Ligand SMILES: Nc1nc2c(ncn2[C@@H]2O[C@H](COP(=O)(O)OP(=O)(O)OP(=O)(O)O)[C@@H](O)[C@H]2O)c(=O)[nH]1
């Protein structure tokens with residue numbers, strides 16, 4: 001029996017998905033009252049998105065996590081206008097949200113080279129300020145990594161999410177027969193014949209009670225907040241985490257996952273979702289699939305299989321239910337086309353909604 005918690009700690013310890021930094025703009029330089037000289041401005045602090053960086057690299061390289069702009073020079077007889085201090089750049093990964101310590105969003109860095117001003121340098125002293133310089137802004141900020149993918153994989157541990165990503169895409173996530181193999185999110189890209197690409201985020205497994213921080217907790221769900229659609233993955237034969245925990249059938253797994261999403265953020269459950277029923281190569285898989293499909297037709301009738309507090313407010317209706325085997329490749333091509341279809345439909349619905357909104361606004365203007 002593998003010791004899950006030890007594995008979690010050992011591996012998760014290497015992955016950093018948020019980081020708190022101290023940033024301060026440089027102080028301005030002194031003015032020179034005798035000759036009316038102006039002090040230089042202090043340098044600003046910027047966060048700059050840079051490809052191939054990780055938050056862990058920042059943490060390792062700058063253990064003190066302090067970033068301060070250069071001070072402006074004082075005005076002097078030789079240089080009446082003091083030189084401005086140099087800006088400080090904090091190079092950070094692409095795909096982060098920068099917030100203040102109390103959660104106010106300063107901005108998002110979504111593409112390589114995006115820049116965000118996080119602490120302004122102080123002004124140099126001038127006649128207006130009695131030649132006194134001002135200090136730079138100082139604050140704690142948080143860099144929060146949010147993966148952005150078209151589709152997010154949601155499932156219990158061992159359901160075969162990573163195996164599925166391997167079967168579908170160019171990604172090579174770790175696959176193993178113990179729970180919580182995936183400890184950090186990873187994105188794979190699905191390529192289509194017409195060069196369309198769809199990105200899929202593989203996430204650590206969720207378990208019953210994830211909202212109470214069981215297993216890996218549900219903090220990883222923040223990564224599906226920005227994905228367009230969800231892809232539930234269940235083992236057709238069900239799942240049992242350990243001998244002391246309850247066995248859960250595929251149907252129960254679907255509903256428990258729905259509830260965990262709902263408890264994390266209600267809006268997540270309104271995203272379009274697909275259901276992948278994996279491990280169809282196992283004995284009895286066909287019978288189990290038929291049973292699951294019947295239960296999904298009338299979920300209310302089977303709600304007594306779930307603990308009362310884990311019954312979802314609304315049962316999800318899946319756009320497609322696709323039986324596959326990540327191991328043998330059965331159903332994978334069909335899954336790929338269902339994913340494409342669902343995302344294309346989603347995009348069409350979005351543009352239709354935007355179109356209707358514009359029409360509505362135009363009508364409104366005409367009435368005024
Ligand atoms: N028989 C069979 N086994 C599979 C299939 N897909 C995955 N497995 C096995 O199931 C186990 C778990 O697979 P993973 O892909 O690591 O599962 P996961 O959902 O990513 O698990 P976590 O990362 O722990 O959440 C591995 O031993 C896989 O070889 C399948 O289609 N059929």
Ligand SMILES: [Mg+2]
Nearest residue numbers: 161162181182
């Ligand atoms: Mg995995």
